[in-house]
Amino acid sequence: MSNYDPCAFFCEMSSEMSNRSPKLQDIWKRFDEADFENLTARSKDADLELFNLGVTFTVYSDKDVIDRVLPFDIIPRVLTAREWDTIDRGVIQRVSAINAFLHDIYNERHILNDGTVPAELVLGNSNYRDVMVGFQPACGVYTHISGTDIIRDDNGQFLVLEDNVRSPSGVSYVVENRHLMERSFPDLLADLKLRKVSDYGTNLFSKLSEVAPSGCIDKDEPQVVVMSPGMFNSAYFEHIFLAREMGVPVVEGSDLFCDEDRVYMKTIAGPRRVDVIYRRIDDAFLDPEVFRPDSMLGVKGLVNAMLKGNVTIANALGTGVADDKAVYAYMPRIIKYYLDEEPILSNVETHICREKDALQYTLDHLDELVVKPVGESGGYGITIGPKATREQLDEARAALLANPSNFIAQPMISLSVCPTLGETGLVPRHVDLRPFAITGKGTWVLPGGLTRVALKEGSLIVNSSQGGGTKDTWVLAEDQFNSNDGGNA
Amino acid sequence: MSMLLSRYAEALFWFARYIERSASLARILNVQAGFWQDHANQENWASILSLYVDTDRFTERYGQVTAQKVAKFYITDRENPSSILSCLWAARENARLLRPLISVSMWSYINVSYNEMKSLSDRDLDAARLSRTCESIARTCDAIMGVTEGTYYRDAGWRFYQLGLWIERADQTSRLLDVKVAQVANYNGLDQTETVADLEFWKLLLHSFEAYHAFQRNRPGRMDPKKVANFLMFNQSFPRSLTHCIGEIQDMLNDLYMGYQLRRVARCYEEVEMLQYELEAAAKDQHLHLRFHGFNDMVQNRLMEITKQLGQSFFGHADWSKEAEECQNQTKSQTQSQTLS
Structure with a gap:
């Protein structure tokens, strides 16, 4: 055995192996006992392959295009069948509650009227879209594609850190990472029964077909398209991936136009009707008639066509209210409110600084808490109390006092770790998990999801924009306990 | 299968043109390179410039015509929009846009080819190597067309x-x-x-x-x-x-x-x-x-x-608004004929 030491953190590979699944022991041995030089060499080949295959995100400069590979770590993150069952049910529960919540706030507003969630938090939210009031989307679905960011604490308990119900990205890496593992490390995957990830596109297509609008002429074969801001977008690869896996065109705003409240795409045979748009551009850019008039990416008249029931926009407009960090704090109550169930996945304890007591608590414990601005994404603007300098804490205090409702605070959660290929051996690095759920006439969750890893020693920030990488996520098809094994209790 | 988007049709059209143009340019330069030492050569190199109506643009930036300069102008100069490197860049950007349609191997091959092209240096264009360089560019273009022929639906x-x-x-x-x-x-x-x-x-x-x-x-x-x-x-x-x-x-x-x-x-x-x-x-x-x-x-x-x-x-x-009406009428008549039959 190597000298791999996860310290006090929960290790996704080596902690409580016998309790979780006897299979973990076997998998850990495969990597722990593999020749390190050999793993390193093959890992470099894998990176080159990703580059050549164009599994890249794109950075543009004046004269050239730079394609970068999101760093890929070859040691997988493993979830047992039982762990996955919890996540799967938890994510479905959460997405159901969010769709019910969105329906409510754009219609009767029960949850606001009875004060369960403060009305101004929702109605005053910059992502609340008045245009959606009273509109009934197909199948009652608002967030068709969602990603739930989940972390694991020292006790191995899964906690939801954030919901992403606008336009979550990263699913292409889940599928491509598995393909890469299968090609590059068939020996390490041999004889393992893992849940497959390759049918994401098929499931996405059938769920999107289910939500074809009422005005769709051919309900058996609705025309689905992926709408991209274009190849200058850093996630263009993922847009292509989604279209390819579904077998539908990638369109840009300029490929579409509206006429008499119907949406058409420009083809070589003239205009063709479009029924469902999986859009990967923000609300604000969708329709220059309704939102930003300067948007070059959108389509004039798109929102009207949607309101007339002639096109489904997925995800719907105005879902951003539900994944706002301030609304997040109410999510356990939202689940209970609509489903009358206890949350299967807990939130991280959250202090809403707009509330007086919470603000005071936050100010009193600033050096113990993680303070996050509610509007930002990508890990920007976060103050990690226990690691901050005196000056940084003072800055955070000033910002909090200036605009308290812009912040939430959470206790410092130590993310679980996973063995990762380091310079000289396997080292523990922090990881999170983003499972992807697709909702049509029901919700399906892709087994596993995107495991992001903070490649810098000690770092807790897994975002790709700040030095994070990805791992393949393995979900065991069965945990293979022997009948007399205590772990199955 | 849904009808091809106009934008894709155009990208395919120009993708082909850029690859063919690069191949052709490489072939012409290759033949020229074989006669590098020739006396009348200066004029031959100049004739390539008039072939593409580039004489003024060339003179402005490079001055006197020499074999080395013309080769650089037409092969690795990214400032020249009709250089091979620029053409392959344009081909690759069209291919990037076409990735939903083309095979992974086709994209991958274009990507690798472009990256190889980009690493060419002045040394690859000197008298001893120019012919070999042109040869390999032409072969690369042929291979891209080959992969396309072999994999494109x-x-x-x-x-x-x-x-x-x-x-x-x-x-x-x-x-x-x-x-x-x-x-x-x-x-x-x-x-x-x-x-x-x-x-x-x-x-x-x-x-x-x-x-x-x-x-x-x-x-x-x-x-x-x-x-x-x-x-x-x-x-x-x-x-x-x-x-x-x-x-x-x-x-x-x-x-x-x-x-x-x-x-x-x-x-x-x-x-x-x-x-x-x-x-x-x-x-x-x-x-x-x-x-x-x-x-x-x-x-x-x-x-x-x-x-x-x-x-x-x-x-x-052209103008799309008129065409939507046509499409609308077509759909109506289709629905009507379906109801009749």
């Missing part, structure tokens, strides 16, 4: 790819002949007794088209300038001749009309037919050499017209 898009390829090829053939023949006509005119130097010239010309062997098989014996020119322009079976290229363009338009019911092919087809008549007339014209430049100008203009017409008919360079 034969949808309507394939026809637009082919249209791009054949239009570019016809254009390159016409340009190269125009400049080369003007060059030799400056000395003595087409139908005078040729000197030994001329013989070399015609051989060289055939080599720039990789046509030497095909020509010899067809026309054993003495190398007659008229025969060479006629072969390169009007031979039915030589894949770079104008006649062959135009035939392929017609086939592709037929496919689009018959196989995909694209009514608007008609307008392009008319343009191509007119070009075809001109070619037939030229093939019979005993005095073509007297109006050779005018003839090639006409060919190039017609090819531009065809490209413009493709843009209007298929690439969405």
Whole structure:
């Protein structure tokens, strides 16, 4: 055995192996006992392959295009069948509650009227879209594609850190990472029964077909398209991936136009009707008639066509209210409110600084808490109390006092770790998990999801924009306990 | 399968043109490189500049014509939009846009090729290496077309790819002949007794088209300038001749009309037919050499017209609002006929 030491953190590979699944022991041995030089060499080949295959995100400069590979770590993150069952049910529960919540706030507003969630938090939210009031989307679905960011604490308990119900990205890496593992490390995957990830596109297509609008002429074969801001977008690869896996065109705003409240795409045979748009551009850019008039990416008249029931926009407009960090704090109550169930996945304890007591608590414990601005994404603007300098804490205090409702605070959660290929051996690095759920006439969750890893020693920030990488996520098809094994209790 | 987006059709068309253009340029430079040491060479390198109407742009940036500078201008100079590197860059950006349609191996190959091209240095363009470099670029382009041929699904898009390829090829053939023949006509005119130097010239010309062997098989014996020119322009079976290229363009338009019911092919087809008549007339014209430049100008203009017409008919360079009404009416009549049947 190597000298791999996860310290006090929960290790996704080596902690409580016998309790979780006897299979973990076997998998850990495969990597722990593999020749390190050999793993390193093959890992470099894998990176080159990703580059050549164009599994890249794109950075543009004046004269050239730079394609970068999101760093890929070859040691997988493993979830047992039982762990996955919890996540799967938890994510479905959460997405159901969010769709019910969105329906409510754009219609009767029960949850606001009875004060369960403060009305101004929702109605005053910059992502609340008045245009959606009273509109009934197909199948009652608002967030068709969602990603739930989940972390694991020292006790191995899964906690939801954030919901992403606008336009979550990263699913292409889940599928491509598995393909890469299968090609590059068939020996390490041999004889393992893992849940497959390759049918994401098929499931996405059938769920999107289910939500074809009422005005769709051919309900058996609705025309689905992926709408991209274009190849200058850093996630263009993922847009292509989604279209390819579904077998539908990638369109840009300029490929579409509206006429008499119907949406058409420009083809070589003239205009063709479009029924469902999986859009990967923000609300604000969708329709220059309704939102930003300067948007070059959108389509004039798109929102009207949607309101007339002639096109489904997925995800719907105005879902951003539900994944706002301030609304997040109410999510356990939202689940209970609509489903009358206890949350299967807990939130991280959250202090809403707009509330007086919470603000005071936050100010009193600033050096113990993680303070996050509610509007930002990508890990920007976060103050990690226990690691901050005196000056940084003072800055955070000033910002909090200036605009308290812009912040939430959470206790410092130590993310679980996973063995990762380091310079000289396997080292523990922090990881999170983003499972992807697709909702049509029901919700399906892709087994596993995107495991992001903070490649810098000690770092807790897994975002790709700040030095994070990805791992393949393995979900065991069965945990293979022997009948007399205590772990199955 | 849903109907091909106009934007994709256009990208396929230009993807083909950029690859074909790069290959052609590499071939021309390669033949030139073989005669690097030649005395009259300065002029030959200059003639490449006039072939692409680049003399002014070149002089402005590079001054005096030398082999090395012209090679740099046409191979690795990203400031020159018609250099091979720029063409391959444009081809790759079109391919990037086309990634939902093309095979992974096709994208991967283009990507790798472009990255190799980008790493070429001035050393790869010196007298000792230029020929080998050009050779390998031409082979790379051939291979990209090979991967495309071997993996691209034969949808309507394939026809637009082919249209791009054949239009570019016809254009390159016409340009190269125009400049080369003007060059030799400056000395003595087409139908005078040729000197030994001329013989070399015609051989060289055939080599720039990789046509030497095909020509010899067809026309054993003495190398007659008229025969060479006629072969390169009007031979039915030589894949770079104008006649062959135009035939392929017609086939592709037929496919689009018959196989995909694209009514608007008609307008392009008319343009191509007119070009075809001109070619037939030229093939019979005993005095073509007297109006050779005018003839090639006409060919190039017609090819531009065809490209413009493709843009209007298929690439969405026309007015869409009227067409929506048409589509709406069609859908109505379709629904009606479905209800009737």
